[in-house]
Amino acid sequence: MNHQHAEAVEPFWEEHYARRERVWSGRANQVLVAEMDGAEPGVALDLGCGEGGDAIWLAANGWQVVAIDVSTTALRRGAADARAAGVADRIEWQAHDLAQWSPDRDFDLVSAQFLHSPLPLPREDILKTAAAAVVVGGTLLVVGHAEVPPWAPHAVSPPRFPTSAEVYDALALPAGDWQIERCEESPRDATAPDGRPATLLDHVLRLRRIDGSSSSPPPAAADLGAIRPIPPSGHGSSRIRNSQDPVRPMMR
Ligand SMILES: C[S@@+](CC[C@H](N)C(=O)[O-])C[C@H]1O[C@@H](n2cnc3c(N)ncnc32)[C@H](O)[C@@H]1O
Numbered sequence: 001m002n003h004q005h006a007e008a009v010e011p012f013w014e015e016h017y018a019r020r021e022r023v024w025s026g027r028a029n030q031v032l033v034a035e036m037d038g039a040e041p042g043v044a045l046d047l048g049c050g051e052g053g054d055a056i057w058l059a060a061n062g063w064q065v066v067a068i069d070v071s072t073t074a075l076r077r078g079a080a081d082a083r084a085a086g087v088a089d090r091i092e093w094q095a096h097d098l099a100q101w102s103p104d105r106d107f108d109l110v111s112a113q114f115l116h117s118p119l120p121l122p123r124e125d126i127l128k129t130a131a132a133a134v135v136v137g138g139t140l141l142v143v144g145h146a147e148v149p150p151w152a153p154h155a156v157s158p159p160r161f162p163t164s165a166e167v168y169d170a171l172a173l174p175a176g177d178w179q180i181e182r183c184e185e186s187p188r189d190a191t192a193p194d195g196r197p198a199t200l201l202d203h204v205l206r207l208r209r210i211d212g213s214s215s216s217p218p219p220a221a222a223d224l225g226a227i228r229p230i231p232p233s234g235h236g237s238s239r240i241r242n243s244q245d246p247v248r249p250m251m252r
Pocket residue numbers: 009013024029047048049050051053068069070071074096097098099112113114115116117121243244
């Protein structure tokens with residue numbers, strides 16, 4: 001990403017949030033809830049936390065959370081909601097351009113939910129940097145679009161989203177250090193901006209750090225036998241509303 005692009009990131013997202021009273025539903029993303037419900041809480045990092053629905057859910061479930069976004073407007077909304085939910089003391093809201101940020105501590109969970117942008121975003125580099133800060137025994141959970149939402153065929157960038165296997169391969173993690181717990185495309189019920197029900201496809205990558213010392217190259221995701229099959233119901237078919245359900249029509 002060149003300097004000009006880097007300078008555009010903060011104003012773009014500030015304007016995106018400032019244009020509306022609320023952009024997201026305020027609820028946590030359903031895959032995060034499905035994957036982390038009942039997990040032993042620790043310290044979590046939420047990359048591109050937006051208005052904080054996930055951070056607040058994690059905090060309410062016992063986690064200490066570092067929630068990062070480039071938009072201070074979004075962070076302010078998250079902080080206000082966290083105060084209202086009584087979990088303000090569990091969340092540290094930090095404004096950074098993730099393209100230029102690196103962690104100064106370790107985390108039990110690194111979560112990236114829909115870390116997408118119409119602007120150039122070094123997503124894999126950001127995820128790689130954050131993955132290095134996951135403790136042994138900790139989790140990296142990456143969820144994002146696998147398909148363009150049907151209501152926004154022309155408004156979405158990138159025009160094609162990566163599969164979970166492509167996300168995994170791009171991370172180039174040392175094979176002995178990580179176990180794949182989920183690596184799949186998962187359907188999700190959603191509500192279109194016009195209120196109609198829709199089904200979206202997400203990529204879901206859940207990795208557990210099992211060692212911190214290996215440096216062998218990773219196997220291709222397709223070669224790995226440890227990928228969990230899609231459960232027949234539950235993940236992706238739940239009726240829980242998603243943070244990504246817009247409260248009003250939006251650019252994506
Ligand atoms: C599609 S939204 C997802 C928000 C939230 N994770 C959710 O699921 O509701 C992407 C978020 O990433 C943030 N973002 C985009 N580029 C960023 C960057 N370079 N550094 C930090 N945050 C960024 C945006 O401000 C926005 O809040």
